[in-house]
Amino acid sequence: MNSKRQNITKALERYIPECYIPYIVDLMFSENIAFRISKPRKTKAGDYRPPFRGEPHRISINGDLNPYAFLITTVHEFAHMTTYIKYGGKVLPHGQEWKSEFKRLLIPVLEKKELPESIEQALLRSLNNLKASSCSDIHLMRALRAFNKDAHKKELLENIGNNMYFRLGKMTFQRGILRRRKYLCTEVKTGKQYLVNRLAEVEPLKEE
Structure with a gap:
């Protein structure tokens, strides 16, 4: 393992369940990507921006997310990246093209069988619902929120x-x-x- 990959792996240990880190690191090295862990944002959990004026693909994820929410949000944003690579800006942000990419990138996550059952079932339901995206699916959002440390306080x-x-x-x-x-x-x-x-x-x- 080269030093850059090792450093990224180490940095992700506090954000993502350990068994999923190698897969996320593989995604990070699949393209020229600037991946940033962001301060909490009220309006979004993650963000993808395409290359612009020589800059690489840019993905940012809120650092206050619980490990499962961080994982799913990261895959969500990588699906935006691969959708952009395949189709450019000619498709809807959460259209069928993005849905197919999100499903494709989630398969390795689901195949590990390490997700809590509530999140796994919510993900499968979301993927089978052609009208929903992971950021608007109420059942998935509720399942992910249940793992927030302070969920019982609010x-x-x-x-x-x-x-x-x-x-x-x-x-x-x-x-x-x-x-x-x-x-x-x-x-x-x-x-x-x-x-x-x-x-x-x-x-x-x-x-x-």
């Missing part, structure tokens, strides 16, 4: 009642009606309305 937005108040970040909201996968919530201070993911982790407030 409440999901979907679990509090309508018209209940909650804090998200530094803002206070009142929960409204569900619109597909998101709740229409009103920010108390300004009266502005926002769509908030039903799986957002919030701090319920007894009264406002």
Whole structure:
């Protein structure tokens, strides 16, 4: 094992279950890739950007994800990369082409039979659902979240009642009606309305 590969392997030990590290490292060495572990981002768990003006493929993954979420998010972003390599920017971000690539890259992960059953079943369900992507599949998101260290300390937005108040970040909201996968919530201070993911982790407030 060369020193660069060894260093990457060592660095990933705190983020990914050990048995999957060699596969992820193989993906990293498959192309000219700049892989970065990012600070937590509220709007996304990972990101892929294609080569631009001499720069390599760029993938960033949030460093606060639990090991299984980090693994699946990493494969998700590599699927964006391989989709771009095959089709350029001519296909939908989570269209059938991406879906096929995600499924192809997940096969080695599933074949190891090392995933918790709840995550494995959610992944299989997601792959068989032509309308869903891993970042919008509610069942997969819920299965992955269950392995967060602080999952028992926070409440999901979907679990509090309508018209209940909650804090998200530094803002206070009142929960409204569900619109597909998101709740229409009103920010108390300004009266502005926002769509908030039903799986957002919030701090319920007894009264406002």
